[in-house]
Amino acid sequence: MTRFRRIAPLAVGLIAIPMMAMADGLPQLDFKNKLTVYQVVWGAAIFVVLYILASRTALPKVESVLEERAKRIAGDLEGAKDAKGRADAGIAAAAAATAKARSEAQAAINAAIETSKAAAAAQSAALNDRLEKQLKEAEGQIAAARGAALAALPGVATDTAVALITRLTGAAPDGARLSGAIDAAMVARGASR
Amino acid sequence: MAAEGHGSIDALSQFKLEPVLGQFGAALHISQANVMMAVAGLLTLGLLWVGMSPRAMIPGRLQSAAEMAYETVMNMCIEQIGHEGKKFFPLVFTLFFFILFGNLLGVFPLFFTFTSHIAVTLALSTFVFVFVTFIAIKEHGMHFFSYFVPKGIPAALAPLMVLIEVISYLSRIISLSVRLFANMMAGHVMLEVFGGFVVMLGAAGGIFFVGAGMPLLVNVILIGFELLVASLQAYVFAILTCIYLHDAVHLH
Numbered sequence: 001m002t003r004f005r006r007i008a009p010l011a012v013g014l015i016a017i018p019m020m021a022m023a024d025g026l027p028q029l030d031f032k033n034k035l036t037v038y039q040v041v042w043g044a045a046i047f048v049v050l051y052i053l054a055s056r057t058a059l060p061k062v063e064s065v066l067e068e069r070a071k072r073i074a075g076d077l078e079g080a081k082d083a084k085g086r087a088d089a090g091i092a093a094a095a096a097a098t099a100k101a102r103s104e105a106q107a108a109i110n111a112a113i114e115t116s117k118a119a120a121a122a123q124s125a126a127l128n129d130r131l132e133k134q135l136k137e138a139e140g141q142i143a144a145a146r147g148a149a150l151a152a153l154p155g156v157a158t159d160t161a162v163a164l165i166t167r168l169t170g171a172a173p174d175g176a177r178l179s180g181a182i183d184a185a186m187v188a189r190g191a192s193r
Numbered sequence: 194m195a196a197e198g199h200g201s202i203d204a205l206s207q208f209k210l211e212p213v214l215g216q217f218g219a220a221l222h223i224s225q226a227n228v229m230m231a232v233a234g235l236l237t238l239g240l241l242w243v244g245m246s247p248r249a250m251i252p253g254r255l256q257s258a259a260e261m262a263y264e265t266v267m268n269m270c271i272e273q274i275g276h277e278g279k280k281f282f283p284l285v286f287t288l289f290f291f292i293l294f295g296n297l298l299g300v301f302p303l304f305f306t307f308t309s310h311i312a313v314t315l316a317l318s319t320f321v322f323v324f325v326t327f328i329a330i331k332e333h334g335m336h337f338f339s340y341f342v343p344k345g346i347p348a349a350l351a352p353l354m355v356l357i358e359v360i361s362y363l364s365r366i367i368s369l370s371v372r373l374f375a376n377m378m379a380g381h382v383m384l385e386v387f388g389g390f391v392v393m394l395g396a397a398g399g400i401f402f403v404g405a406g407m408p409l410l411v412n413v414i415l416i417g418f419e420l421l422v423a424s425l426q427a428y429v430f431a432i433l434t435c436i437y438l439h440d441a442v443h444l445h
Contacts, residue, residue: 027209028311028378035210038222039307040316043230050234050291057281058241062263065256067247072250 157182204382208309226307233294233307237287262290266431272378273435275441281435284324288317289431296377296423300416309377311370317368317411321434329441340444369433376426380419387412 030036158178165173197282210224217223244259249392252260270278292308329337341358342351347421387408394405 025205028309028374030209033210034222035212035224035226036310036312039224039226039230039310040312042221042227043224043307043313044232044316046234047225047287047291048235051283051287053234053238054241054290058238058245058273058284059263059286061245061248062259064242065245066260066263069250079441115272115396 002056154179154182154186202386204385204389206442207305207385208378210310225305226310226313229295229298229305229307230257230291231296232271233237233291234296236298237290239292251389262286269435272433274439274442277437278435280348281438285434285438288321288434292317292373292430293424293427296427297420298422299377300419306377306381308373309381311374314370314374315366316364317373317430321369321437322366325434325437325441328395328438329444333444334443337444340440344425364432365437371432373426373430376422380422384412384415384419 027033028036161178161182162173163176165171194401207208209227211341212219212223213225213228216225230395240255240262241259244255247253247256249256259328263286267279270282270285272278274281290292295306295308298304329340341355343354343358346354391412394401394408
């Protein structure tokens with residue numbers, strides 16, 4: 001106990017002296033200087049003013065510029081997308097027009113071929129008809145000529161036979177017998193034909 | 194950042210707060226930290242105002258920078274918090290650029306680094322903590338407290354687990370603020386110490402004068418490193434805020 005009484009002030013001194021030295025030494029811990037506390041008070045005021053000015057005026061300014069730029073970029077991208085869409089539509093329209101023109105041309109070609117085929121067919125049909133008609137006429141003429149010739153034949157045959165018999169026998173043949181023989185002959189020949 | 198004294202390096206006086214703006218500043222207790230805060234705020238707003246003033250469809254350099262700043266933080270919010278992240282975007286943006294410009298300005302010689310003050314970082318982290326908790330309670334009401342009860346633990350362990358969860362939740366204030374404060378302070382102390390070596394060796398003259406090149410080279414490397422730390426710590430602060438907001442909005 002007595003020993004403790006002797007040691008205690010020493011211990012207190014050992015701890016207290018460096019702390020006092022620190023307090024004296026470090027201007028940051030010198031609270032006897034009013035400025036140490038007042039710098040915080042003024043600092044708080046400066047900080048508050050800085051915060052208000054930054055949040056009300058300075059930072060919104062940056063924000064508005066950044067937003068404007070983002071909007072502009074988005075708008076430009078949108079415009080580019082629109083232009084691309086229009087270009088794609090144009091390409092599609094051109095392709096469609098080409099395809100249409102090609103099919104129309106093909107149709108026109110086909111129609112022309114059909115028309116000319118029909119015309120050629122009509123022409124050849126007309127020609128055939130005419131030839132047919134001419135052939136029929138010719139056949140009719142031939143038949144008429146033949147008929148005329150055949151009709152003239154008994155007369156000629158009778159005349160020839162009368163002349164022949166008269167020359168050979170010196171007497172005129174019996175007319176009835178002769179015409180009968182000629183008719184029989186004519187029938188025989190006609191049938192044989 | 195001035196090293197003087199009798200052969201010793203005074204690495205801490207650079208963090209000392211002094212009244213500025215004459216009597217007016219002294220009466221209102223305005224220190225150089227507040228001037229740097231205002232400059233950081235003006236740089237943030239200037240980047241956006243001046244950068245976005247052309248409102249160009251194809252941005253120039255400064256407008257690109259402003260838009261990149263906007264989009265980086267916006268992506269961070271949406272990736273970390275989800276689509277609700279847009280709501281918190283202005284706050285995260287302000288936090289990120291306030292801290293980023295505060296850190297970066299501090300790398301300039303003779304400029305004060307307000308993020309090297311625990312009071313400032315603690316205020317920022319406390320604000321984030323209170324805001325996150327407020328959002329969580331607003332979103333989930335009393336259900337928010339289920340956040341402290343991990344699922345699928347034995348009932349006997351529950352009180353212990355809840356205690357651990359609560360402590361870990363509260364320690365966010367400390368970890369968030371001390372991380373930023375310690376990183377910034379350590380970097381500036383290192384710069385000061387090596388800067389002091391340069392001055393001391395240079396003043397010693399002779400062969401030491403040549404030797405002063407060594408700490409100078411270290412300082413050149415450290416400046417580059419500090420630029421990295423300055424950006425990284427601002428990013429870490431912002432992304433942790435986002436992660437905490439995610440937890441607040443979604444609970445786990």
